[in-house]
Amino acid sequence: MKKGFTLSEVLITLGIIGLVAALTFPILLKHHRKTVIETRLAKFYTTMNQAVMRAEVDFGDKKEWGKIGDGFETDENGNPDKSKSIPLAWFNTYMRPYLNLLYVKTASDGRVLAYFPDGSLAAIGENAILFYIDASYYSEYESSDGEKYPNEMDSGTKCFLFAFWPSRENNKSHYNKGVEPYISIYWDGTRESLFTGDYGCKQETNRTRPYCTKLIQMNGWKIPKDYPLKY
Secondary structure, three states, rough: OOOOOOHEEEEEEHHHHHHHHHHHHHHHHHHHHHHHHHHHHHHHHHHHHHHHHHHHHHHHOHHHHHHOOEEEEOOOOOOOOEEEEEHHHHHHHHHHHHHHEEEEEEOOOEEEEEEOOOEEEEEEOOOOOOOOOOHOOEEEEEEEOEEEEEOOOOOOOOOEEEEEOOOOOOOOOOOOOOEEEOOOOOOOOOHHHOOOOOOOOOOOOOOOOOHHHHHHHHHOOOOOOOOOOOO
16 A cells, blocks of 8 residues: 555645744845845945045045035036036046946935945935945935935935045044944944934934944944844
């Protein structure tokens, strides 16, 4: 006689497999998401600062490069010339030659949108560098004055804030440094304060969460166990 599994035994086995898969898939997905964030953050930080160091060989001290700037140049009538982005002119001189990019364009507010081969995107302006883990996360919102700006409200999960302010002597976190996580001059230097205040990495906020980037950097570009946001 040949013995085999009955239909009920097969269905029970498949049910168990399905239950185990349903329980483990979210965990695997979260781990993958965590790995992607950590890997791309670390890679972006290294890539940008290697570009800064290479540019210094050609252009001298980064403190003397001038500000990135924001917006557009104006025409003879004082109106913005959307074909002349101020950040793009700076970027094309000091950074673009030293980066491997898929392509570059400008946002509605004049910021540089630099697309990287790994699928990430950096929106570069004077006030901040917004690094999107995936370029598809980038979006713009319309302000009360009718102008469009990059949406930063997913900061800490889909978007992470950096800045390039090497000439700001009053900010020790950025002075004479390359591209670094966005830090205010009021940060007291403690890890605890990265969770609080207007810029803190926390769930409830009506502003962006720039300190989330610093929090991850201080943990060796690994998302810490006490990270307050779902990613």
